[in-house]
Amino acid sequence: MNSSFESTVRSILYVGMGSVAVGTLLDTVSNSISLISFKITLWGSIGIIIIWLGLYRWIRVNKPYWGNGKYRISKPNRQINLFVLGIIIVLWVPVVLNTLGIKQSSSDDITKELLNQNSKLLQLTFQLKMECENLRAISCEKIIENKTGINIDRITEISKEVKNTSSSLLDKGNAAVLLDDFKDAINWYIKAAKQGNKYAQFNLGYLYYYGIGVNQNYYEAAAWATKSAEQGLPEAQNQLGILFQQGLGVKQDINEALKWITKAAIQGNPSAQYNLGGIYLEGKIVEKDENKSFEWLSKAAQNGHMISQFNLGVIYQTGKVVKQDYNKAVEWYTKAANQGYPAAQLNLAYLYKKGLGVNKDFSKSIEWYTRAADQGDEQAQFELAMVYMGNPQDTKKSHEYLLLSAKNGYGAAQTMLATSYHHGWGIPPNYQEAAKWYTIAAQQNYPEAQFGLGELYYAGLGGLKKDQKKAIELWVKAAQWGLDKAKNKLIEIGEKW
Numbered sequence: 001m002n003s004s005f006e007s008t009v010r011s012i013l014y015v016g017m018g019s020v021a022v023g024t025l026l027d028t029v030s031n032s033i034s035l036i037s038f039k040i041t042l043w044g045s046i047g048i049i050i051i052w053l054g055l056y057r058w059i060r061v062n063k064p065y066w067g068n069g070k071y072r073i074s075k076p077n078r079q080i081n082l083f084v085l086g087i088i089i090v091l092w093v094p095v096v097l098n099t100l101g102i103k104q105s106s107s108d109d110i111t112k113e114l115l116n117q118n119s120k121l122l123q124l125t126f127q128l129k130m131e132c133e134n135l136r137a138i139s140c141e142k143i144i145e146n147k148t149g150i151n152i153d154r155i156t157e158i159s160k161e162v163k164n165t166s167s168s169l170l171d172k173g174n175a176a177v178l179l180d181d182f183k184d185a186i187n188w189y190i191k192a193a194k195q196g197n198k199y200a201q202f203n204l205g206y207l208y209y210y211g212i213g214v215n216q217n218y219y220e221a222a223a224w225a226t227k228s229a230e231q232g233l234p235e236a237q238n239q240l241g242i243l244f245q246q247g248l249g250v251k252q253d254i255n256e257a258l259k260w261i262t263k264a265a266i267q268g269n270p271s272a273q274y275n276l277g278g279i280y281l282e283g284k285i286v287e288k289d290e291n292k293s294f295e296w297l298s299k300a301a302q303n304g305h306m307i308s309q310f311n312l313g314v315i316y317q318t319g320k321v322v323k324q325d326y327n328k329a330v331e332w333y334t335k336a337a338n339q340g341y342p343a344a345q346l347n348l349a350y351l352y353k354k355g356l357g358v359n360k361d362f363s364k365s366i367e368w369y370t371r372a373a374d375q376g377d378e379q380a381q382f383e384l385a386m387v388y389m390g391n392p393q394d395t396k397k398s399h400e401y402l403l404l405s406a407k408n409g410y411g412a413a414q415t416m417l418a419t420s421y422h423h424g425w426g427i428p429p430n431y432q433e434a435a436k437w438y439t440i441a442a443q444q445n446y447p448e449a450q451f452g453l454g455e456l457y458y459a460g461l462g463g464l465k466k467d468q469k470k471a472i473e474l475w476v477k478a479a480q481w482g483l484d485k486a487k488n489k490l491i492e493i494g495e496k497w
Contacts, residue, residue, distance in 0.1 A: 182213025
């Protein structure tokens with residue numbers, strides 16, 4: 001009798017657990033069979049209740065012993081009642097959740113979500129990589145990290161995993177690009193593009209446009225951009241608009257250019273909004289309209305387009321189109337600067353130095369100049385050189401930044417570097433180096449460089465043959481640019497300019 005009772009209780013437990021397992025499994029696998037799981041759950045619950053009612057009656061009549069004959073039970077106790085009730089509640093949880101639309105996540109769901117996230121990440125990173133590589137003095141890694149919120153090393157790891165394990169042709173292509181294997185990327189993109197994948201078509205067209213990983217081919221670029229644009233991809237619509245605007249790979253058609261760029265801009269594509277703002281500002285394709293230009297630039301800036309953010313900063317700083325507002329200038333410069341745009345960092349440093357729109361903060365100014373300089377901005381490097389030049393302890397640092405700026409082609413730095421070598425400012429005199437840098441800067445019509453080079457020719461220094469006629473020619477050029485000391489020098493030797 002005792003074993004029969006215990007066996008019955010265990011049967012209730014097994015039936016309940018089995019029903020829960022089957023119902024949950026069916027509910028998790030597919031919404032399309034939720035009716036089946038509902039029926040199983042319903043009949044399973046009814047079965048448990050019937051069994052329990054029969055058991056309840058049996059206990060009341062037979063009063064069985066429990067626990068090796070030590071205890072006699074006249075009716076089910078609270079613990080057993082609660083246990084059975086708990087089984088029924090748990091049995092119904094999946095059905096209720098599914099009815100409310102709260103779907104339980106399975107490992108497959110999580111895996112699919114991760115794959116989807118990786119796919120979006122790689123496509124976004126592809127576009128960021130392509131865009132920033134076309135901007136001068138930009139740290140692509142910094143921009144990618146700022147935009148994605150993911151460390152570049154982790155993105156590289158994901159790319160390797162995707163390239164080796166993903167079944168998506170597009171994802172394999174994007175992963176190959178991020179691993180700088182453009183030949184492999186082209187192969188994957190072509191396969192995906194031929195299957196009609198609009199992202200692969202856009203990516204392929206983009207690579208043909210810039211000649212990255214393939215020979216530059218505007219006809220191929222236009223063909224693939226068209227296929228993608230016709231599927232509604234705004235990035236491709238913008239690119240196709242540019243091709244029509246420039247007449248590359250297609251016959252130049254201003255109306256088609258405006259049509260496609262506008263379509264992309266209306267869909268919220270920041271690059272298209274930026275381009276449309278430029279079109280209205282330039283006034284060649286459409287009638288010039290500074291207000292519309294400002295409107296589209298503002299939309300692009302609000303959508304995170306860093307060059308538009310920088311341009312808005314310039315607009316507010318200069319007071320063109322809108323009333324001058326240094327506070328707004330600082331706001332937009334900061335947004336672009338935080339994305340790693342060196343021109344914005346440079347202008348922001350200037351505003352901190354002058355205390356325009358912000359409290360004057362010399363340390364903040366140096367911080368932003370340094371961030372721009374470290375990305376190769378030659379003007380920022382020159383500004384830092386000037387800052388450090390005022391402190392004798394920082395002479396070496398000043399010279400390093402001055403040399404960097406000069407090598408990057410900044411005429412003011414080349415002139416200052418030449419002058420430092422000429423007169424021994426902070427470094428030992430070196431007339432040959434002075435002549436070299438004066439010559440480079442003078443060719444860019446820097447009057448100070450023309451004057452200094454004239455002095456070296458006049459005295460025959462720095463490996464230059466003494467040539468007073470050449471010196472006078474250089475001083476005349478400098479005087480015509482308005483340099484007073486050049487005018488005075490010519491007056492001193494009785495020459496006119």
